Amino acid sequence: MMPTTDQTAELNLEANSLSAASAPQPDGKRPMFYEFKPSETIRAKHGTELRCKTWEAEAALRMLENNIDPAVSLVYDELIVYGGAGRAARNWKEYQTIVKTLKELEADETMLVQSGKAVGVLKTWPHAPRVLIANSNIVPAWSTQEYFDELDKMGLMMYGQMTAGSWIYIATQGILQGTYETFAAMADKHFGGSLRGTITVTAGLGGMSGAQPLAVTMNDGVCLVIEPIDERVKQKVREGYVDEQANDLTHALELCEQAKADGKGWSVGLTGNAATVLPRLLELGFQADIVTDQTSAHDLMDYIPEGEIGEVLALRASNPEEFKRQALASIVKHVEAILEMQRRGTIAVDYGNNLRGQAEKGGLNVRDEAGQFLYPGFVPGYIRPLFCEGKGPFRWAALSGDPQDILRIDRALLETFPDNKLLARWIEKAQAKVPFIGLPARVCWLGYGEREKFGLVINDLVARGEVSAPIVIGRDHLDCGSVASPNRETEGMKDGSDAVADWPLLNALANCASGADWVSLHNGGGVGIGNSTHSGMVIVATGTPEKAERLRRVLTTDPGMGIFRHADAGYELAQDVARERGAKIPSMK
DSSP states (O other), X not given: OOOBOOOOOOOOTTOSOOSXXXXXXXXXXXXXXXXXXXXXXXXXXXXXXXXXXXXXXXHHHHHHHHHHSTTXXXXXXXXXXXXXXXXXXXXXXXXXXXXXXXXXXXXXXXXXXXXXXXXXXXXXXXXXXXXXXXXXXXXXXXOOHHHHHHHHHTTSOOOOTTXXXXXXXXXXXXXXXXXXXXXXHHHHHHSTTOOTTOEEEEEOOSTTTTHHHXXXXXXXXXXXXXXXXXXXXXXXXXXXXXXXXXXXXXXXXXXXXXXXXXXOOEEEEEESOHHHHHHHHHHHXXXXXXXXXXXXXXXXXXXXXXXXXXHHHHXXXXXXXXXXXXXXXXXXXXXXXXXXXXXXXXXXXXXXXXXXXXXXXXXXXXXXXXXXXXXXXXXXXXXXXXXXXXXXXXXXXXXXXXXXXXXXXXXXXXXXXXXXXXXHHHHHXXXXXXXXXXXXXXXXEEOTTHHHHHHHHHHHHHHTTSSXXXXXXXXXXXXXXXXEOTTTTTTTXXXXXXXXXXXXXXXXXHHHHHTOSEEEEEEOTXXXXXXXXXXXXXXXXXXXXXXXXXXXXXXXXXXXXXXXXXHHTTOHHHHHHHHHHTOOOTTOO
């Protein structure tokens, strides 16, 4: 039976202000235009009745609403979806303008969105994207957190994270299978194929990091996850992403050791700060099998330093510079503890939040003599072979709001790929353990050729009425050919092209040319301003023959960029896949 949740509390602990200000304030906080905030709580519309003139525009509106839904979003009042400050719209006034524009958008028009603000409508073509989005993009020499913060305070920009500002976030499930795949790869490489009888220590229970404990338990391991905000621990227990909340560290270790001895998958949430708890674990002589982290560390304003939580959050509001100084000091302690755990035999892996980079800014040596990080990122360590096959986090959401539509697609997925045992295992576990939060959705990793094939299956289900409304198909920006991020997805590329950002730019252009329904291009998501460039793509399966042709093109083009990118970098696996599956690469014979 699929778990559901309808009582997730709104978390306003990170809100900068709840005043009705509509201009920059003397304290420098961003204008939010609260007088435009709807009186009724925003949730995605269900059913088949349209408010827009096309299903494509209606889909964009529903996914925008879904991102903001308080059951899905991190800080509803601030339009923050996840990742510290990743917003769906720049402020409430611009949210209202976007909604109005989507409702009026003609079938041959395209809305342009600049960092959460609708800035123009173009006459284009019915097969052109209905929405084009650019978030947080700054000329490279100016692309710093400090310059972004000034623009943000003036109300000229917002942080789009990855899927927050591109309206395709599907709550914690969105990153879950990728996290599951990572821990499965770690199990294969280090523990004989299973995490049974192992303990993983990590930190963070936000919208993305909340996936880690469930991903560990789905691989039969035990997870201790540390989170400084107590309500977030309780929220993830309610949602089913964490099994149990511990009273204190002693209790947490007792629960973990018992689960390890029993050989069962189990996760324990502990309210605390990783910079405090990890050194304490070392003092106690506790030996974890794996240590990682997914706190929000890309922006120092979003990493919670050591201290009493109420005082720490008050400090952030009253003295941001001191808050950032303390955050950096805590990050250094945090990473020092991870490195010491690694020296004692624990497998350490960075999970892409730029924690190592921030610690390096704080003066800690995090690299070896060759300039490589002392512990690897999860992509070069475990995921890159999947990227070489064009695999990545393919996702879909039911615009009907009916969970049965997702379950019908689950069956079709297993029927389409009957020999994929890992996929079957994932669907079985997802149906049992992953709650539907907001619009029902699913994610799975599919590769080059597979996405096109299954997109057409979904479109056919819509055409035959086997699902009750069109289906939104998209992906995370963290994908095989859509991101340049030297401290994460493109860390340690074989040819040294880690920071080459042409690839995500080409990905966005190619998806526009192929007929995607909305396309986005962002700076900084996951690792902070100036540290990555990435693009997003969404297409709506409406059941029409015309849309089938566009699905065929887009769902070949999009993962194909991953094949091009990795083949060009010299990965033989990607070159072999290109030959086997007919990807045309001019430099290859």
